[in-house]
Amino acid sequence: MVNGQNLSPKQLAQAIGASESSVKRWVDDGSIPAFKTAGGHRKIALRDALAFIRARGLNVEQPEVLGMAEVADWARSPADRSSEHLFRLLEQGHRNRARGLLLSLYLEGESLAALFDGPMREALVRIGELWQDREDGIFVEHRATAICLEVLHRLNLDFLAVPPEGPVAVGGACEGDQSSLPTLMAALVVRAEGFHDVNLGPNTPADALLRAIDRYGARIAWWSANHVEDRERASTELRGLVSETADRDVTLVLGGRVVRALDPPEAKHLYVADRLGELAALARGMLNGARG
Numbered sequence: 001m002v003n004g005q006n007l008s009p010k011q012l013a014q015a016i017g018a019s020e021s022s023v024k025r026w027v028d029d030g031s032i033p034a035f036k037t038a039g040g041h042r043k044i045a046l047r048d049a050l051a052f053i054r055a056r057g058l059n060v061e062q063p064e065v066l067g068m069a070e071v072a073d074w075a076r077s078p079a080d081r082s083s084e085h086l087f088r089l090l091e092q093g094h095r096n097r098a099r100g101l102l103l104s105l106y107l108e109g110e111s112l113a114a115l116f117d118g119p120m121r122e123a124l125v126r127i128g129e130l131w132q133d134r135e136d137g138i139f140v141e142h143r144a145t146a147i148c149l150e151v152l153h154r155l156n157l158d159f160l161a162v163p164p165e166g167p168v169a170v171g172g173a174c175e176g177d178q179s180s181l182p183t184l185m186a187a188l189v190v191r192a193e194g195f196h197d198v199n200l201g202p203n204t205p206a207d208a209l210l211r212a213i214d215r216y217g218a219r220i221a222w223w224s225a226n227h228v229e230d231r232e233r234a235s236t237e238l239r240g241l242v243s244e245t246a247d248r249d250v251t252l253v254l255g256g257r258v259v260r261a262l263d264p265p266e267a268k269h270l271y272v273a274d275r276l277g278e279l280a281a282l283a284r285g286m287l288n289g290a291r292g
């Protein structure tokens with residue numbers, strides 16, 4: 001089991017079924033970032049070990065060693081990883097198995113955007129249909145959301161390092177919108193591309209987003225609109241946000257199920273997206289442009 005989120009070469013070797021000397025060699029040639037303890041022992045941060053596993057497409061034989069016991073069933077045998085299966089696990093409240101399925105897809109190298117736009121979104125669409133004809137639909141929806149949040153928090157806190165430097169992306173869900181999943185997903189997606197993310201969460205007024213853009217000198221601001229109380233008011237707020245940001249060095253990325261209904265204006269610095277994959281591509285493009 002991991003100690004303080006750091007692994008010894010021996011532990012990583014055990015997890016991936018490799019020899020300890022191979023792992024030490026990868027550390028020494030720089031393939032795996034590592035540091036040395038006061039006693040001179042090599043240590044590997046869990047998130048660096050996971051990045052290495054994902055990048056090389058390595059098989060994880062003992063996920064328990066990485067503190068991911070819930071992945072074990074999926075890692076050891078070919079199992080059903082479809083959105084349909086995830087839906088059933090979420091619907092029945094099997095939190096460990098649902099977490100295991102999603103985290104095993106992540107370990108196998110699936111991009112975050114693909115994970116979120118694909119199985120997670122698809123399973124939640126099905127969950128969202130339940131309340132119409134089932135008495136327990138709302139309870140099931142809340143429980144499924146909580147399980148998905150657990151996965152996102154795990155990715156957030158344990159698996160994805162926030163780059164200490166680099167461009168900043170800020171964002172949130174619009175005022176009146178209680179959704180916490182899409183805006184947290186957007187934060188993780190831009191972070192995975194190398195941005196320092198600041199997620200303001202659900203129910204964020206445009207004015208607060210504007211302040212965050214200025215405070216951080218943000219290059220990207222994402223805004224997710226999934227529910228609005230008053231469409232006209234939200235549309236006016238959105239127009240204000242677009243015009244206020246026109247002369248700042250920021251790209252506004254709008255998404256969410258009701259965003260197009262708010263009739264966003266045309267603007268050079270504005271991008272309206274249907275999927276998080278588009279946000280990932282835009283963030284990647286901006287960083288490549290900055291490097292090139």
Ligand code: B12
Pocket residue numbers: 116117118120121124125126127128129141142145176177178179180181182183185186222223224225226227253254255256257273274275276278279
């Ligand atoms: C979970 C959920 C809730 C939870 C949210 C909890 C939380 N902490 O997040 C709670 C219980 C609060 C909730 C409440 C309500 N909900 Co609700 N909810 C859902 C559910 C099941 C999943 C939403 C979700 O998070 N999906 C996961 C994300 C990842 O997928 P997504 O939202 O589709 O977003 C994708 C894209 O839009 C895009 N995207 C989204 N944002 C952004 C931002 C950027 C920048 C980019 C690039 C892309 C992007 O990428 C995402 C991934 O592909 C949906 C079902 C569904 N079909 O979506 C219903 C659903 C959205 N809810 C619905 C309703 C009606 C409501 C309520 C009005 C119910 C009520 N009467 O109170 C309230 C509104 C609350 C409010 N003020 O916000 C309806 C909306 C119907 C409609 N006509 O639009 C739905 C569709 C259920 C249904 N089938 O009827 N809900």
